[in-house]
Structures are given as structure tokens and as C-alpha cells.
Amino acid sequence: MSRYRFIDRHRSSYPVRRLCQVLSAAPSRYYAWQQRQQRTGEPQAPAWESALDQPFAVHKKRYGTRRLRVALRPQGHRVGRRALCTAMRRRGRRALPPKAYTPRTTDSTPGLRCAPNRLRD
Structure with a gap:
């Protein structure tokens, strides 16, 4: 247990200055610790x-x-x-970059034809 926590627990029985003197801690350091403890409580997310x-x-x-x-x-x-x-x-959120634009207008697969060649008949 830290000395500041000890002072915090027993400050209702004894004066803070006396506890700090016995534990050789500066009262200003105790009060700074106390403020930090109050600030580090659960921070509310907006x-x-x-x-x-x-x-x-x-x-x-x-x-x-x-x-x-x-x-x-x-x-x-x-x-x-x-x-x-x-x-x-x-x-852990990161925006994905935009997809690359590739036009899909032609199917260049040689075996697939849209219509049969009727001129060859």
C-alpha cells in the first residue's frame, strides 16, 4: 500500500499534516495524488x-x-x-482506400461470342 493511500484511509482519524509528517511525505504531494485519483476515474466517452x-x-x-x-x-x-x-x-477503425476503377465493357474471352457469325453460312 502506498503511503498516500494510507493517509487517505486514516485521514478521518488524524490530521493530514500529522500523517504526512510521520510518513515523511509532503502534504502538497498527497493532495496532488488525491486530485490525480479523482481525475483517473472512469472517463466517459462522448x-x-x-x-x-x-x-x-x-x-x-x-x-x-x-x-x-x-x-x-x-x-x-x-x-x-x-x-x-x-x-x-x-x-481500431481505419478507412479503406477507394477501390480501383476498371471499366468492364468488353469480355475478351475468345471462346465466348455474343451472337453466332451468320455471314459465314
Whole structure:
């Protein structure tokens, strides 16, 4: 058990300054530790963080921070791109690059013909 935790447990029985003196700890360090303990409680994730999963999944992981920002705006979430980027990284989300465009107009398989050659008959 750390001395600060000990002081925290017994401060109802003894003054903090006396406990710090006995344990040779600075009172300012104890109070700084106490503030850190209060801050490191469960940090609440903002509502927009859970809301970003839905458009990201609907659009097959193709939406990056710019598109997600626009998609979250009608839901009432005004978020910056950098905050979105950080949240996506924290959640392990990464936008996929766009698919390469290849035109599919011709089937060049020589054995397949669309219509039989009637001129040869």
C-alpha cells in the first residue's frame, strides 16, 4: 500500500499534516495524488464516439474523418476531424482506400461470342 493511500484511509482519524509528517511525505504531494485519483476515474466517452460506428459500418468502412464528420452533423454531433481521427484510432477503425476503377465493357474471352457469325453460312 502506498503511503498516500494510507493517509487517505486514516485521514478521518488524524490530521493530514500529522500523517504526512510521520510518513515523511509532503502534504502538497498527497493532495496532488488525491486530485490525480479523482481525475483517473472512469472517463466517459462522448456520445458521438459511439455514434460514429453506425455510419462507418453502413458505408462498408469507406468513410474517413471528413465524411464521418458530415454524417454525424445531422445527428447533432459537431466534432472536429482531429478528434474523430483520435477516436477512430482508439477504436481500431481505419478507412479503406477507394477501390480501383476498371471499366468492364468488353469480355475478351475468345471462346465466348455474343451472337453466332451468320455471314459465314
